[in-house]
Amino acid sequence: MTTAPSTRPGPGDPHHIGILLFDGVEELDAVGPWEVLSWWTRSYPEDGYTASTFSTDGSAVTCNKGLVISPHHSRDDVPEMAVLLHPGGDTRALSADDEHLEWLRKQRTVVPLLTSVCTGSLVYAKAGLLRERPATTYWNALGGLTENDPTIEVRADDRWVDDGDVVTAAGVSAGIDMALHLVRRLAGPDRAREVRRGIQYDPEPPV
Amino acid sequence: MTTAPSTRPGPGDPHHIGILLFDGVEELDAVGPWEVLSWWTRSYPEDGYTASTFSTDGSAVTCNKGLVISPHHSRDDVPEMAVLLHPGGDTRALSADDEHLEWLRKQRTVVPLLTSVCTGSLVYAKAGLLRERPATTYWNALGGLTENDPTIEVRADDRWVDDGDVVTAAGVSAGIDMALHLVRRLAGPDRAREVRRGIQYDPEPPV
DSSP: OOOOOOSSOOTTSOOEEEEEOOTTBOHHHHHHHHHHHHHHHHHOGGGOOEEEEEESSSOOEEOTTSOEEEOSEETTTSOOEEEEEEOOBSOHHHHTOHHHHHHHHHHHHHOSEEEEOTTHHHHHHHTTTTTTOEEOOOGGGHHHHHHHOTTOEEOTTOSEEEOSSEEEEOSTTHHHHHHHHHHHHHHOHHHHHHHHHHTTOOOOOOO | OOOOOOSSOOTTSOOEEEEEOOTTBOHHHHHHHHHHHHHHHHHOGGGOOEEEEEESSSOOEEOTTSOEEEOSEETTTSOOEEEEEEOOBSOHHHHTOHHHHHHHHHHHHHOSEEEEOTTHHHHHHHTTTTTTOEEOOOGGGHHHHHHHOTTOEEOTTOSEEEOSSEEEEOSTTHHHHHHHHHHHHHHOHHHHHHHHHHTTOOOOOOO
16 A cells, blocks of 8 residues: 555645546536535635646546536646545446556555545545545445455445545535535635535525 | 416427536536436436537537536527526626527527526526516625516525526526426426435535
């Protein structure tokens, strides 16, 4: 297992948040956190963070439900990251892609904070990044965590699991809550409340 | 004021839901409902609905926080709509675009159900489509409704307002709740609950 760097970037360190896009990414897994994090970083540049999206080669991706999104960067030109966010969706190809898994293991040595939404955590598990850690994922994929790594302590009922330098979230819409948790962690609860107000996040599920 | 057609498409009628994209559209305004509606229509084709996104000329749009999304259609080749969803964001250009407002008035005569998220309702108001109706919008834009049309009954505290053939939602994240309401209205509460479970929409705002 590789050693994770400090999770709090110091002054002068990069404060960039990169959201990975890939063919099959679930739309809201990526765009929910993007809304939260781009709202935060663009409204409060004084906090020193920026956010962008990237795909492996910088090409547009076709999401799991058919939306086509063009990332800001490729994996090679995305700014040095303080936080990586790995969404889920149809992650089967990524989990079978040794090159992607090796890239993730490399990120573990240089990115202070790895985060995931939904089945993004299955890819982390496959890469060995959740060894002997608590973690969660989409409700219908919980078994996949221990199939990939039996040492993972599955937290089935948590909306997100913050294990210091790794934060995993439950499915799809849970990425919004996890991203607000990130804002709270990186910039404090008052800021997180301002962002929540900004996106008028007072959910009222009708059913 | 134009007369709205029946809000329930009959057998053989088109059952398509079109989500408008435009430069300045707020990301979650569009993608929140897209996640709900695409999940529903792709998981349950037996319900007879389909969903897509479109922009005026079919070109990619740059959203309000900088994400670039490629629509499925242009305004001219989007399938005949049973439901139009007009997101918000930076809607100033659309509200000043007589050609867009005229297009919206035309839609009122052929699309059974007009819906909006956030400041999308300001554009409907400007087009005269909310005359003497109850409606809502983003919390910080409520005054814009009556500035555009003093006959509107503003519902400041509602997550969404269903006025039969027009449904307006509050800001940004409210589009998720409104879209689930649409699923309930068009396919019943059991289906809406299944979609809610699908996107694991058990919100837990951390602040």
